[in-house]
Structure formats: C-alpha cells, structure tokens
Amino acid sequence: MNAPRPDNPAPDRTAPTRRRFLKEMAGAAGGACLVSMGVGLVATEASARPATALRPPGALAEPDFLAACVRCGLCVRDCPYDTLKLSKLGDNVATGTPYFDARAIPCEMCEDIPCVVACPTGALDHELTDIGEARMGLAVLIDQETCLNFLGLRCDVCYRVCPAIDKAITLELMHNPRSDRHAMLLPTVHSDACTGCGKCEHACVLPEAAIKVLPHKLAQGQAADHYRKGWEEKARAGGSLIGDQTQLPMRGLEDRQYGDTRVAPDYTPAAPGGLNSGWKP
C-alpha cells in the first residue's frame, strides 16, 4: 500500500523507509501496549464481584475461575431451573461469566450436577460429584433484628426449605428474655453442611431477606493455625495437658465437688425482684 512516490527517485531509500518502519512499529506497539494495560487495569479493577452474585457449584476459587472460564455459557444452557445467568456488561460481574442471584432463583442442587458436567474447561471442577459437597457460598443470618424467629415467632421458613435441614440449618432453643417464659428457636447455620444453594435466602418472608448467602470470604472468619481448644485437647489426650491443678477451697461450698458453683434449685435470693419479672400475658 505504501508505495514509494514515483516522482521521488531518492537513490538510497532504505534509511527513510527503515526509519518510517521503525516509527510505525513503535507507534503500533506503544498503542497496543497502552490499550492492553488499560484492559488489564479494567480486568483487575472489575474482578471484584458483588456479594450477591454466586458462582455455580464446583466453581474454582475466584482468581482461578476467572482464568479458566471461557464464557461459553454451556453451564447456563444445561441448568434446568434457569438459575444460572451469563453476566452482561453492566451486571458488575466479569462479563460473560456465569452466576446466580439466590434471592431471584436459588440453586436446586440437582443430583447429577449438569452445569458441572457441561463445563468444557474445568472452571467448574469435575471432581465435584456429590452436590452436598458444593460450596457456592455460606448462608448467614445477617439481620437478627428483623428475623421473625429472633422476635420470638415461629417462622422457621429458612429452616424448612433447607435441603440439608437439621444439618446446614438447625433451630437452637433459647430462653426469650423479653417475655421471660417463652422460647426462641434461632435458625443457626453450620458451615460444614451449608452448600450455599440459597434456598433459605430465596424463601425468607421478609421484604429484604434476613438470611443471605455470601461468598465464604465475606461470611467466614478463620481461626489462626496455632489456636487450640483446651477442652478438645484435653479430651484427645485423655486428661489435662498441664497436670493436676491445685484445688483451693471455696468458702461456703466446701461440701460440693470442686468447681461446682451451681445455685441450688430451691434457692431464693433474699432481695425482691429476682427471677420473677412480673410479666402477665
């Protein structure tokens, strides 16, 4: 295309040609480098994912997932419940990657896990064959002020819909200090069984769910490696690890077993008030 002008014979044309060539190359390389750096920045900046966007079952850890997923949508196609969506530009999830919003459509936890089977790149780990082992996120009862069970009611919906009922969510019986004579059954999530399917969040009867599925990074703390629980260590060792402790006498409790400070059932405190709050139905 860049044919030399015929009216300019220029006996030695190599030098200017080479100069122009180098200039053009430098321009192209520089431009391409700038564009790529911009793209790289955008990619890094935008790799933060909103907490409500959950990855399909078996998804690799987010950085590995973003490296492996080719954005083909085969998992989305094989999802029988239209749970999975491919993100569009503007969804704030890496463009073209699959995700689901538990509040909209939760994961139904198919036993054959078709989305994982469909993945051609291993971005969804094919080692996952038991959907109960999936960890899409972790349910967190995030707002105890609005949760109906925390208000003393028996809503229990999140507990009832949980596919791993009594394992991933249990109801823990607690004394209701407000009424003083009722129980509260508090939905409690257990990370060892919760798959993050999101059925609890989907089913929460409140206008804004009090229980939400969050990525593990947000939902979970991590104990330091060197922490030990004394009672576990004691049980494992079959006795105290620091030898027998000196037992000092306690005044007034000399007739009790060492460490037993429980108040007797028939004990009534001398001062008025006490345990009776005076509540009337």
Next chain:
Amino acid sequence: MTTTTGTETPIPSRRPAIERPGHEAVEVKGWLRAHKWLLLRRLSQFGILGLFLAGPWLGIWIVKGNLSSSLTLDLLPLTDPFLFLQSIAAGTPPYKEAALGAAIVLAFYLLVGGRVFCSWVCPMNIVTDAAAWLRRRLGLKGGKVPSATTRYWLLAFSLVMAALTGSLAWEWVNPVSMLHRGLIFGFGLSWGIVLGVFLYDLLIASRGWCGHLCPMGAFYGLLGKPSLLRVSATKRSACNDCMDCFAVCPEPQVIRPALKAAGQAHPVILDKDCTNCGRCIDVCSKDVFRLTTRIDRSES
C-alpha cells in the same frame, strides 16, 4: 493507508466505480453471479448464528454455547483456540474437552484458511462490512488509521495481560465474543461496544477494526498462514485495472503481489491477512480470481 486514497487523482467518472465497486461485474455476469460469494458468506454467517439461536429462540438445541466454546448435537465440542490460549496464558492447566475442541477448530482453519473465521463465521464481520459499505456510499475519506501491525501487538499484549492479571483480560472488552454472546445470551450494555466498532470503522478508520486492531483476527491470520485453501488471480492477464477488487477487499494489500506479480511470480494470494471472503471473485468483471489451493499455481 490513507495516503494512497488521498493521492489518487479524482477523475469524476471514476467516482461511482469506487463508491459502487462491482457494478461492471453486475452488468457482465448478472447480479446473482456478481454476489455469489457474498451471498454464500452471509448465508454461512447467519446460518451459524441461526444454529446458535435455534435453541434459545425455538427450543431446537442443535448447538449450545457460543463461539467461545460450544457443543453440537451433544457430541462435537468446539473451543476457540484464541480463548484457549488466553486461558493457558492466564495459568489454567488445559482441560481435555477444551483442548479437544480447540484442536478440532485449529485443524479446520489450518485447512481452509485461518481468517475464514473472520469472513465466514464472525458476526462482527457483518457490522464492519456494513460500516465499510456505508463509508463507500457516503464517500467518506480520511480519518486516522492505525498501523495494520497493531493487531499483532495487541495479540501479544493480550496474552501478556492474561499472564499478568491471571484472568482472560481481553475478554472483558473483546467486542467479537461480546457481540456473539450478546446475540445469544442478551446484550446488557455491550451493544455500546459493538456500536463503537461500527462508528470507528465508519468515521475514523476504514476497515479499522478487522483489518488493523482485532487480535482475534491476528491470531487466526497467523494460524492460517500455511493453510491450503487460497484465492488465486489465475487470469491476471485479463485484468483491466478497474480497481474494484482493491475497493472491496478488506485487506487490499494482499492482492498486489499476486495480481501484479510484485515480489512473487505465481498468482496465488498467500498473505496471512487474506480472509478468503471471495469478494474479489465477485466484483471482477473479467473473472480474474478463483478459489483454489496453494499448490495450484497455474495461470491461464
């Protein structure tokens, strides 16, 4: 690139020819024969798109997925080798299904020409062809065209970026995969990027995207360098210098060596940038070009 069109002396009678290249071929060969390859190409492009859309639109699941990776008839896996390469650069160990799919695609384009993807499959081609057509019809000249080597640099840097960021960095902005995915899975805001490419090609750079910037095209170009299927200017002696082939060719620099024996003796277009679109065959009233193999170096 711009200087060439600028230095041409504007002969008034030539203008319609440049704006409507191929009108002579239509007169000589008839409209249908003068658009044969174009029609076949559009058929291929829309046909492939139709196969992908038949599932979500009509519930007929022949092909699932998109051009990045797909499954045909629950049997044939196909994966874009450029994406596969990016994901390896990003640090993913190659997975067998994706590798098999990429190998099939690779073998196919090695045979028929890498940039056959660009002209016969890629949906962006319809957008940029439309921009080029409109640019010709409106007689828009000038603009700022980046060097055609920019795409190879972009290709290299897109892989470097994948390695540095550990993610498919280019796929955050890749208009090609975005357009195809958008058509099948919904656009979101990515139609804006497609519109950007159209306007860029129309107003700023003639054939700017496909011919100068797209790293995907660059990849397929490099891939198809040794490919078998080629266009040849077999009857170049009949050439009447009407320039119609240059006007329609998305990579006009590939024609000269073959047609004018510049730097090579044989008439086969061996440049990696040639997309085998066959438009030069269509618009030539003298039937200079034909589709053949790289081995066939005959002239008539």
